[in-house]
Amino acid sequence: MSVNGYQDILQGPLRSYLELSKQIGGDVATHANLVNEAFQAQYKYIQLAASRSKPSQSEEMQLLAPTSDKISAIQQFREKNRASTFFNHLSAISESIPALGWVAISPTPAPYVKEMNDAGQFYTNRVLKDWKEKDKTHVEWCRTWVQLLSDLQAFVKQYHTTGLVWSGKGGAPAPPPPPAGGLPPPPPMLPEVDFGNLSVDDRSALFAEINQGEAITSSLRKVTSDMQTHKNPQLRQGPAPFKAATKSAPVKALPTPGAGNIPDKPPVFTRDGKKWIIEFQKGNPNLVVENTDMNNMVYMFRCRDSALTVRGKVNGVILDSCTKCAVVFDNLVSGIEFVNCQSVQMQVLGKVPTISIDKTDGCQIYLSPESLDVEVVSSKSSEMNVLVPKGDGDYTEHPIPEQYKTVINKPPTGLTTTPVESKG
Template sequence: MSVAGFNDIIQDSLASFLKYSESIGGDAAAQAKLVQKAFQAQLQFLTRASQSGQPSQGDLVSLLQPTSVQIAAVQEFRDKKRTSPHFNHLSAISESIPALGWVTISPAPAPYVKEMNDAGQFYTNRVLKEWKEKDKTHVEWVKAWVQTLVNLQQFVKQHHTTGLVWASKGAPPPPPGGLPPPPPMLPVADMAPGLDSAQDRSALFAEINKGEGITSSLKKVTSDMQTHKNTTLRSGPAPFKAPVPTPVAKPVAPIKAIEKPPKFLKDGKKWMVEYQRNNNNLVIENAEMNNVVYMFQCHSSTLTVKGKLNSIVLDSCKKSSVVFDSVVASIEFVNCQSVQMQVLGKVPTISIDKTDGCQMYLSPESLAVEIVSSKSSEMNVMVPKGNGDYTEYPIPEQFKTSVGPKGLVTVAVESKG
C-alpha cells in the first residue's frame, strides 16, 4: 500500500509538474528531470523498506544515499544558474525538495513535509506575481508542484504517521546495561548469629530493659584518647588521591571557509555583485530602468547605485549596505544578516524573507512604500523628519491569532521583555 500510494504521486501530480516544466523549457525543464530522479530514488527506497526489516544505521545511510545525491543535485543546479530567467522557479524547487528527507524524521514526519512546502512558498509567490499575466503555464506549474508536496504530506500522514514503516521491526534490541541486581536478602538468623532461639531473644530484650544501666559496662574515654587533646593522634597517612591524568591535546587543523573570487560585472541587463569582502567602494553608475542588481554573499561591503533601475536583490549577505536613487519594482532581502538600505528617491516595495537585522532608511518620496516580511526579525524602518533626522519604527515580529465569526483574526502584538 505504501509503495502504491507513492507511485500514485509520481504518476499524478508529479507527472503534471514534469509536463509543465517541459512546456516552460530551459533551466526549469532541466531541473525538473533531476526532481524526477529524486522521486524515483525514493520510490526504490520505499520498495526496499516494504520488503525487509529495519537495517543498521550504517546500512540505512547507504540506502538513503541515492535520494540524498539527487536532492543535492537539484540544489546545486540552482546555485549554478543564478543568472537564469527562471531563477525563481529553480529556487522554489531547491528550497522545498528537502521534503523527501521525511524518511529520516520521527515521530511526526508529515509536518516536516509541510514545513518544506512553506519554505518554497516565497519563490512560488514570486513566480505567480511575475507570470500570472504573461503565461498561465507558469501558474499551472506552481499549482502542480505545490500539489505534489501536499499529496506527499497526505501520503506520509496515512502510511507513515509516526515515522518510516519497515516490513518487519525484527527482534527488539537488548536493554541497556545498568546496575547489577541487588544481592539476595539474608535470613534473619544470618543477620543475628547466636540469637536463633526464643531464649537468646529473651536475653537480648533483658539487656535492653536495663535502661541506663546498660552503659555500665562501657569503657570510659580518657583525655589521651581524644584527638582534640592529644595531637599525636591526628597524624596518619594522607587520604588516597587518584592521580589526575594530563590531557593530551590533539592538534586540530583549522577549518578555512571556502571563499570564491569577488565578482562585479554586468551580464546583459543584470548587474552581478558577488563574494565581495570589506569593500565599501562598490559603485554602479548610470543604471537604467530595465537593469537588475543582484548582490550575493557579500560581507561588510557597501554598494551605491546611481540612477533609476528596475529592482535590487540582496541574497545571503552579511553586514552589508546598499544606497540607491530609485527602483521601479522593489528591493528584496533574502537570507541576510545585519543589512541596511537607504533610498534617496522612491521605492514602491521592500520584501524581507529569512533575514535577521534589517535597517531601512526611507526618503520623503518613499513614505507610501509597502513592506512585506516573513520569517525575519530585528526589522526597523527609519522615517525622515523635517529637520533631517529620522524616527525609528520596528516592524512587528510577534502576532496573536484568534478564531472569529468569519475565520481567523490575526493582529500584531507588541513584544515586552
C-alpha cells in the first residue's frame, strides 16, 4: 500500500508540476527533469523497502546514493544559473527538495517534510509577486509544487509515521538524510546604535543649531592680525603648545587581521541540531567531527593552531576568524568557506563543489582527483594557492591571482578586466 500511495503522488501532483514546468520552459523545464529523476529514484527505494528487511548502515548509504545525487544535482543547477530569469523558481525547488530526505528521518519524518516545504515558500512567494499579474501559469506552478510536498507529507504520515518501514523489521532508525539546502549561517549582526539615550530636548537643540544656517558660525571667535604668528614672531617664543608627558603612555596595539588573540573563553565543541559548533580552540590538533548527517553544517570560529577532521558527508564547512588552522574532510554537498582567516589549509579527500575565500591572508588548498572541477571564489584575499595532485603522490602548486588589469573597451562600451598572473 505504501508503494501504491507513492504512485498516486507520481501520477498526480508530480505530473501536474512537470506539465506546468514544461509550459514555462527554459531553466524551469530543465530543473523539473532533475526533480522527476529524484522522485523516481526515491520510488525505487520505497519499492525496495517494501520487499526486504532493513540493510546495514553502509549498504543503506549506498542505496540512498541515487536519491542524494539527484538532490545535489538539483541544488547545483540553481547555483550554476544564478543569472537566470527564473532564479526564484529554481531556488524554490532547491530549498525544499531536501524533503525527499524523509526516508532517513526518524521518529518524525512527516514534520521534516513540512519544514522543507516551508523553507521553499519564501521563494514561491517571490514568484507569485513577480508573475501573478503577468502569467497565471506561474501562479499555478507554485500552487502545484506546494501541494506536491503537502501530499508527500500526508503520505509519510499515513504509511511511515515514525520512519521508513522495511518489510522485515519495520521502522528502524535510518541513516543520515540527503543534503539539506540553504544558505550558510548568517554573519553576526552589526551592533545597533542606541538612540534611546538621546533625549527629546537634546535632539531638539541639535536640530535647532543645524537649522541656523549661516548663523551657526556666529559664535566662533575671530582671529585678528595681532594673534597671527606669521605677523608676530614673538608669539612663537612662548611655551610649546603641547608638553611632552613625563611618563610615556602605553600604546594600544593595532588590531591584527584574522583571529588575532584568542579571547579568554572556554573552548567549545558541541552539536546544536544540524550545526556543529567549534569555537575558541587553541593548540588542539585532534578535533574530529564524526557520526555526521548530510544536512549538517560545521562552523569553526576564532580557533588558533588547531586541526579539524570531518568524517563522512556534510552539507558544508565554515572557518571564521581562524589563524594557523587546518581542516581535512571527506565530502561536502555545498562547499567550504574561509572568512577573516590567516594561514589556513584545507584538504579534500573526496568531492567538494565550491570553495569560497573572503578577507583571508594565506590559504593552501589541497585537492583530490575527484575535485578537479571545483569552483574557487575569492575576494579581498592574498597568498592563495591551489595544489593539484599529479598522480604520484606529489602536488603541482598554482597561485590564485591577486592583481588584475582593467582596460577600457574600444569603442568605449565598458571595461575588460583580466588577472595578472604571477611570473615567479
